[in-house]
Amino acid sequence: MSRNIRILTVDDSPSMRALLRHSLTEQGVEVEQAEDGEIALSWLASNEVDLVITDINMPNLDGFGLIEELRASARHAERPILVLSTESSAEKKQRARNAGATGWIVKPFDAEKLAVAVRRVIH
């Protein structure tokens, strides 16, 4: 992947943030990180990224809330958003899809599958 791809990862777990940073940086991606949906929203108000990868279970504003807020704004209406979650129920996936998510990745993530998904959703 080229150097100019910039991704925001949103996850309240420092361990998961470290795994994501390591894995995406190895792919040549520039990685920005937020600890929950609220922090992600305020950061995105004044920054641009090619893709948002978000967890679901987070304090303050969870992944569903973050997707809904982003889709409500014209600036983020088309931005690819991938969910990365331990959850895998059809009901949760449908909720994310209805909120406007681009796709769903089940934890624990696989670095190669993640890299392929990133390439597919960023045009």
Added chain:
Amino acid sequence: MTAPFSRPMEIGSPRRKVTVMQGDACASADPAVEYTTILGSCVATALYDPVAKIGGLNHFLLAEPAGSRNETVVDEHFGVYLMELLINEMLALGAKKSRLKARLYGGANMHVHLKRIGSDNAAFARAFLAREGIALVHEDLEGQNARRINFKPASGQVRCTTTVAAAAPPVAPVIQAKSREERGDVELF
């Protein structure tokens, strides 16, 4: 990918022993529930929220022997996943991450030729808790003995007894191996 391992709460039911297998994570606020598991090189994390009176237990084996006798490979992704699964199970019942207290058990180095496996599992668990800011209030790790854990999730009470090595489960990370091909599956909408 196997679904999360939540179990229904049965308030007022008779005492119920639940065996927590390797690769499993469960949580409960039911005073009748008692979790039990036997650990060799595996590590179990017992988490407890003393305010909400909710407890949870996981059981994992991350390290496996690599090529040479003194090397091991630690599958950190699977470890972080099983810890997150445990924490999420507890949050879903009403626990708060900032209130969680952790106890760690297991991580025995039971065979000379596999000597680092238990210690590697223990090191991962300690490092994870430190990174996440979860207080480690007690640990009974490493050494050479297998352990039997009995944990009452609603009271947070843990009993750890040493047991014969033969009682401990085999050291292969069974569920981890099974899930490796399925892990990280991507579904684009």
